[in-house]
Amino acid sequence: MRGARRGALAIAALVGVASTLLTPTAASAAYYGDETNYTAISSGPTGDYVCVDHTGVTVCLKPNGDELYVRDIRADGYAAVLEWNLQSGRWGSCVNNLGSGNWGLCNKDFPESDRIYFNGARYNSGNLVDRGWEQVWHT
Template sequence: MAARTVKRVVAGLLGTAIATLAAATPANAAYSYEWDNGVAVGGLGSEQSYCVTTKYSEVCIQPYGDRIFVMDLSSADSASAVARWFTSYGRWGTCRNSLGAGHWAVCNKDFKEGYWLTARATQYDGDTQDWKGPESGDLNVLM
């Protein structure tokens, strides 16, 4: 009898804790995928940048200003250089440079401070809508 009572109390406490947690979670906690077409820019400027490169693309992050820079390093082709990124708090997306080889593009974001942003450099073919390699390793930057 005592064991059943303990099980009921524990189950009730657990149910209350789950309901309280669900009520405290904001409705906008789930983020949707973000796709940005970068805007032409002359270069990185003087702000501190952290970069990762593949044979065909370079991605640089500037924590101050929350900017993602993408450079297309390939010769003329149909593929765009892109940054694939995600945060440690659940946001994720792509910053695309469709300006062509030899050009920088920037995506201005607004990330939460004190969280990690992870980015990878790769390519996306807009004609076929296929991801192309190679994809770089992770670039981890504290925002």
């Protein structure tokens, strides 16, 4: 009787673990790329930089110093995001969730001889709403 009870308990435990591991979960939302950084508040870019506008978003790249600037210019509830990728294969997002009208800054460390592609986008809780045209910068 004791052996049967232990066997039944072991089977119940295995079924419980298996059902927990095999139960589907909702896919988690994610920003563009393998690297996601959130901006620190900034007064905006100064000096030499390149900017691109998209609906509700202005994004700028300052190549000397590898600074990424993102400004949310529309009070629409979406996060303003600078999506970037390097010719060498790194890619990611600089997310400004500071609210409308605010500039945000992500400070990166990119290789000096790499080509940088970047664009502005809007996200809703990590889900892409829309994105603009890609800009290319040669370092």
